[in-house]
Amino acid sequence: MARPDDAARLAELHAQCFDEAWDEAAFTAFLRDSFTFALVAEEARAFIVIRVAADESEILSLGTRPDARRSGFARALVEAACVEAHRRGARRMFLDVAADNLAAHNLYAEAGFHPVGRRPGYYIRAAGRADAVILSAALPLSR
Numbered sequence: 841m842a843r844p845d846d847a848a849r850l851a852e853l854h855a856q857c858f859d860e861a862w863d864e865a866a867f868t869a870f871l872r873d874s875f876t877f878a879l880v881a882e883e884a885r886a887f888i889v890i891r892v893a894a895d896e897s898e899i900l901s902l903g904t905r906p907d908a909r910r911s912g913f914a915r916a917l918v919e920a921a922c923v924e925a926h927r928r929g930a931r932r933m934f935l936d937v938a939a940d941n942l943a944a945h946n947l948y949a950e951a952g953f954h955p956v957g958r959r960p961g962y963y964i965r966a967a968g969r970a971d972a973v974i975l976s977a978a979l980p981l982s983r
Contacts (some may be wrong), residue, residue: 842878857903886913897930926979936972953977
């Protein structure tokens with residue numbers, strides 16, 4: 841489980857994974873919030889940030905360093921985060937994923953997530969906007 845003093849490391853990892861990275865202050869705020877937790881894969885190859893509120897939880901961010909993609913880190917983190925969120929009382933997990941992110945869609949589908957909504961033009965990119973697909977799964981995960 842990541843702690844507030846891991847914020848700089850998480851910000852650095854986030855910057856390796858995304859064009860619009862969250863800074864150390866954002867991670868410090870997340871990690872000090874009692875409703876939010878983060879997990880980091882071995883040797884800081886991947887991370888996941890989760891918020892739990894009442895009986896719902898949300899994946900706020902999940903990233904894997906480019907040199908560690910397709911190594912199973914994201915899958916393991918999703919599964920571990922779902923277990924922890926359920927332990928904290930969540931009965932359902934949600935997340936947004938870019939409609940064109942096929943690798944992420946495959947990862948989440950294999951874990952038991954299903955589309956429940958769409959946010960048109962949610963993601964802003966250099967080449968234009970991309971829709972977000974809202975995914976959800978019941979906890980505990982069952983495949």
